[in-house]
Amino acid sequence: xxxxxxxxxxxxxxxxxxxxxxxxxxxxxxxxxxxxxxxxxxxxxxxxxxxxxxxxxxxxxxxxxxxxxxxxxxxxxxxxxxxxxxxxxxxxxxxxxxxxxxxxxxxxxxxxxxxxxxxxxxxxxxxxxxxxxxxxxxxxxxxxxxxxxxxxxxxxxxxxxxxxxxxxxxxxxxxxxxxxxxxxxxxxxxxxxxxxxxxxxxxxxxxxxxxxxxxxxxxxxxxxxxxxxxxxxxxxxxxxxxxxxx
Numbered sequence: 415x416x417x418x419x420x421x422x423x424x425x426x427x428x429x430x431x432x433x434x435x436x437x438x439x440x441x442x443x444x445x446x447x448x449x450x451x452x453x454x455x456x457x458x459x460x461x462x463x464x465x466x467x468x469x470x471x472x473x474x475x476x477x478x479x480x481x482x483x484x485x486x487x488x489x490x491x492x493x494x495x496x497x498x499x500x501x502x503x504x505x506x507x508x509x510x511x512x513x514x515x516x517x518x519x520x521x522x523x524x525x526x527x528x529x530x531x532x533x534x535x536x537x538x539x540x541x542x543x544x545x546x547x548x549x550x551x552x553x554x555x556x557x558x559x560x561x562x563x564x565x566x567x568x569x570x571x572x573x574x575x576x577x578x579x580x581x582x583x584x585x586x587x588x589x590x591x592x593x594x595x596x597x598x599x600x601x602x603x604x605x606x607x608x609x610x611x612x613x614x615x616x617x618x619x620x621x622x623x624x625x626x627x628x629x630x631x632x633x634x635x636x637x638x639x640x641x642x643x644x645x646x647x648x649x650x651x652x653x654x655x656x657x658x659x660x
Contacts, residue, residue, distance in 0.1 A: 443503030478574030585626030
């Protein structure tokens with residue numbers, strides 16, 4: 415199949431960007447989206463042009479490094495799939511595919527499709543961990559945890575921090591990401607000693623980074639490749655309210 419890739423090109427955060435369109439022939443439907451970009455970059459290098467810069471690492475939908483807007487949707491047209499797990503069979507022969515970086519104040523563009531997501535790291539640094547010494551590792555069944563709580567904690571922990579929730583939100587809110595990280599600890603016994611400080615510190619840092627407020631449109635949940643639930647945002651709001659009163 416043949417496709418046309420209309421991709422955002424930008425040298426750095428200070429320069430002006432623009433779309434450039436490149437034709438690519440011989441694309442197999444079994445190729446991943448990034449394998450297609452690899453092939454396009456090979457052609458660009460052969461022609462003496464700068465390759466397209468994009469983020470990737472594991473290419474297995476695990477690490478959260480990847481993430482671009484494809485035809486106006488975060489990670490592309492298939493729900494619950496990261497960009498690296500998207501395949502070219504999801505597109506039509508002859509189609510023009512528009513590829514853009516995440517667009518949010520807290521995610522400044524580094525180059526082309528790569529954005530700086532260190533704001534997420536700073537949110538995690540202020541509270542996304544357990545610092546209290548809980549002793550040696552115990553047997554799996556030594557601490558009784560209700561299955562409902564354990565399942566909810568695991569669902570929240572599935573967040574890979576790719577930033578799709580921020581990029582797709584009209585307010586560039588990070589509430590889904592932060593609430594998932596708060597929830598995975600708030601639901602388990604190990605997270606209780608630092609529960610109040612954790613949520614206050616992480617929410618304060620989120621605001622300091624310049625993320626917008628949540629208005630519950632639900633776009634974040636729809637576009638999240640791990641389908642993190644909005645229920646986590648409600649839980650974080652309750653956690654923050656309790657922490658603010660204590």
